[in-house]
Amino acid sequence: MVEHVIPKNLEEALKYLNAKPYKVIAGGTDLMVQHRAWSALSPNFKTPLLFCFNLNALKYIKVQNDEIAIGSMTDLETLLDHPLTPEILRKVISVMASPAIRKVSTLSGNIINASPAADSLLALYALDAKVVCRSLHTEREVLVSEMVLGPRKTQLKAHEIITEIRIPKTSFTHTTFVKVGGRLADAISKVAFVGCAQIVNNQVKDLRIVLNAVSATLIRQKAIESQWLNKAPNVLQSQMDTILEAYEAYIQPIDDQRSNKYYRKQTALNLIKQFINTL
Amino acid sequence: MSTINRSVPKVDAKDKISGKMLYVSDLHIDGMYYAKTVRSTISKGFIKSITLPELPEEVTVVDYRDIPGKNNVKMIFEDWPVFAEKAISHYGEPIMLVVGPNKAIVQDVVNEIDIQYTLAEPVFDMVNSVVDYHFTKGNPESAFKNAKRTIKYTYETGYQEQAYIEPQGFIGTIEGNKVHLTGSIQAPYYVKNAVVETLACDPSDVRIVQANVGGAFGGKEEFPSLIGCQLAVALKKVKKPIKLIYEREEDMEVTTKRHPAKITMEAAIDENHHISAIKAHVGIDGGAFTGLSSVVLSRAMIAATSAYTIAHLQVDGDVYLTNTVPNGAFRGFGAPQMIFAVEMFMNHIAKDLSKDLHAYRLNHLAKQHDLTTTSGTFRDPILMPQMIEKACEMSDYHHKKTLYERPGSYKGIGMSWFLHGCGFTGSGEAEHIKAKVKLRKDEQDNVHLMIAAVDMGQGAKTTLMKVAAEVLKRPLETIHFDNPDTDQVPDSGPTVASRTAMVVGGLVARAAKQIKDNWVDGKVQTVHESYKQPEYMSWDQATFTGDAYPAYSWGVNVVEVEVDKASYEVTVKNIWSVYDVGKSLDDNIVLGQADGGTAQGVAYGYLEVMRHKDGKIVNKNMTDYVIPTAVDMAKTETVLFDNPFALGPYGAKGAGELTLVGGAPAVATAIEMAINKRIYKIPATPEYLMELIHSDNN
Secondary structure, eight states: OOOEEOOSSHHHHHHHHHHSOOEEESSOTTHHHHTOOSTTSOOOOOSOEEEOTTOGGGOOEEEETTEEEEETTOBHHHHHHOTTSOHHHHHHHHTSSOHHHHTTOBHHHHHHHTOTTOSHHHHHHHTTOEEEEEOSSOEEEEEHHHHEEETTEEOOOTTOEEEEEEEEOOOOSEEEEEEEOSSSSSOOOSEEEEEEEEEETTEEEEEEEEEESSSSSOBOOHHHHHHTTTSOHHHHHHTHHHHHHHHHTTOOOOOOSSOOHHHHHHHHHHHHHHHHHTO | OOOTTSOOOOTTHHHHHHTOOOBGGGOOOTTOEEEEEEEOSSSSEEEEEEEOOOOOTTOEEEOGGGOSSOSSOOSSSSOOOSSOOSEEOSTTOEEEEEEESOHHHHHHHHHHOEEEEEEOOOOOSTTEEEEEEEEEESOHHHHHHTOSEEEEEEEEEOOBOOOOSSOOEEEEEEETTEEEEEESOSOHHHHHHHHHHHHTOOGGGEEEEEOBOSOOTTTTTSHHHHHHHHHHHHHHHHOSOEEEEOOHHHHHHHSOOBOOEEEEEEEEEOTTSOEEEEEEEEEEEEETSOTTHHHHHHHHHHTTTTTBOOSEEEEEEEEEEOSSOOOOOOTTTTHHHHHHHHHHHHHHHHHHTTOOHHHHHHHHBOOTTOBOTTBOBOOSOOOHHHHHHHHHHHHTHHHHHHHHTSTTOOEEEEEEEEEEEESSSTTIIIIIIOOEEEEEEOTTOOEEEEOOOOOSSSSHHHHHHHHHHHHHTOOGGGEEOOOOBTTTSOOOOOSOTTOIIIIIHHHHHHHHHHHHHTOOTTOOEEEEEEOOOOTTOOEETTTTEEOSOSEEEEEEEEEEEEEOTTTOOEEEEEEEEEEEOSSOSOHHHHHHHHHHHHHHHHHHHHTOOOOEETTEESOOSTTTSOOOOTTTSOEEEEEEEOOOOTTSGGGOOOOTTHHHHTHHHHHHHHHHHHHTSOOOEESOOHHHHHHHHTOSOO
């Protein structure tokens, strides 16, 4: 068994991290699976571990400076039931994993696990969510979409810990979430989609489209979105092929044990089309 | 008529639901050792060298050189080694066990063993036939010669994993010469006979006890013989109690699965548009070793026209070996593959002839006194017309069909009709199994069922105890049925082939009758019964001629689906079923079989995907091998028809497999209607549906 520490509070956690690069465990629902061993043996971790389950001060959801602030140890099941949770995030969480896993897993863990198929990231990308990274001496705010660099790769530094997720308040007239996962619960996405739009006086004032599991990181292309603002929905619908072509360049899925690249690509395009046709 | 079908609480339910029941991995013996299997990392080749690390004290390596008897797992053919010697035939083939008292140390040794191989070219296609059967009925050649036209299609089915809740495992002890294994098994005497051959010992030196079984679905019919033999060899060498339990991924990678199949059907159509003859070729992928594949092939071939009667038949079949995990027993045993092909073929013929599917199929439905595929006779009444009518009424089939057949509906309703032969194929019961049962009344007038039948969750204990109680007219509480122990009970055969209620239950009823007729209060009384083949049955295994089964159970499944236009995903909305299992011995238990069976059978048709890549199973955990969850499972409605079989206890026939075998074609024909394309293979995944929808020539 490798060395492990269970800090009593954030201060203590930051001191540990300042001294040594620990692997930080929030809910552990990804890490424990990734490091599984023969039953009744300790999991196969090679690096020292820091368990966060006692950091109760990081379990909250509140309004703060026109943003929704979520403590990084808040479990998904709590978010599912909380009135402040943005609707699109709630939709996504409602089909993530199973109730037992949601009871311990966290948004911060899902972000740092940085899976191309992560579902919560769909909503966090769409909502322009940010994470607060703290170390003993520093604090910085980073967009979730910039935090994630590639599969299992983030820009979190060795001595940092995520303390908060901040979600700007937004309002949409249309929000859609579709998860294509093989089955309705306890599934890993083959491809999943979030679309949000604000239509005012028949003009698209805000448009956000996010896809997972079709490239190394999630796809959100603000440059494409902004081209179609201040236009009527039927303009977007009439130029569907142009929109789809623009996205097609970024959709580069792979074959794996859950699906194949042709299906993922076609379905991703279908989902974009279906969403735009509902505006 | 008997009211035995009235449900009682299952005798095992309370301990299972409360978590009190112990399974083999819960068992602990002081001082026990743990065994871990070292496996090949190539699909085909030869072992060039094995380099062991310096073994820590108390750690032992067990391999083929330690086998006192035959290095063969006793089944039908001699081709499945207990441990690989030189040749490797599939990825994950067991080479040795590492045994020691400390799991971490055992794991370290396993990690440090270095095995070098000479590689050979693996075969993954169905080309290497090792079993080849054929039979005919009537005169297919002449029917084909006189045909107005012929119609031919090929159908393919994939792997299916049993996905029992509890992985494979045993715990064993040794005292003097006597080896005692307790395991999660369906066939205590299969394990015993295999271990006796491997140890080359006296049968009295092997004792097999069934642990509480957390699901099996056929997966614990023959595979446990392999682990049982390995563990017995280890016990002989190490002389300590040893536990050998598979991890989930190990279990999914290396244990037997449902055979992938490729079935080609050709029909001769006469001037009245009737099918006058069928030629079928059934190819199944046996994996690396033959195992039970020849018997699986037989059952598939005998189901070549399922619930229909076709006058002339030519049925050929092959078991092909490939360098993949050995395939084996799985609820349905060859029938799900065949019934999928038959049902799709009937629909495709009707479509090619522009006939109404329903009417066309009804015209070919089997009737009492018709000849079976093997020229035996359907002796008992067949209630299928009434059952089909009931299913149509429950599901509003005809109305929905009209609605959903409109192009672009993306909704469909599909139906399958099928039968399942009860018990072993042909003369298996009489010549190979020769089932025996023993009942013992103690001084307190409690009656003990001394039988080898296994309750793996399907309700065998409750059902067979009810049969005895009903015959004896005694309270259920006075009947006892412990998990079988080969030192205590005679060989009443494996718990497979939908035979337990009908065959073993029949023997229990006869034995109970003997006790009742000779009842003396407070006296110990013991009676025996053994299987006698019904006198009307005759079977020629060489030509596949005669009565393949003493009785048939019948079924109708209706499945309603919706297909998503954007993701091509299938949502199963409703499942309706009508079954004739002779006489239900407990309605809740049969309905439980029905719900579980349709879940497994329907999911086989559209959801459950298992593939191998270069011989390695890629869907090797319950995340990547998708079976339906409670939220995926559609609402089910099931009706049972009484049609008592004279030789079954209270009229009971088989119920275990029947409920699975028709699921796939029911969902596949529903999907065909929804997307207006033809389906030739299962599982009908969204990926496959996308191809079909975007293809012009289907």
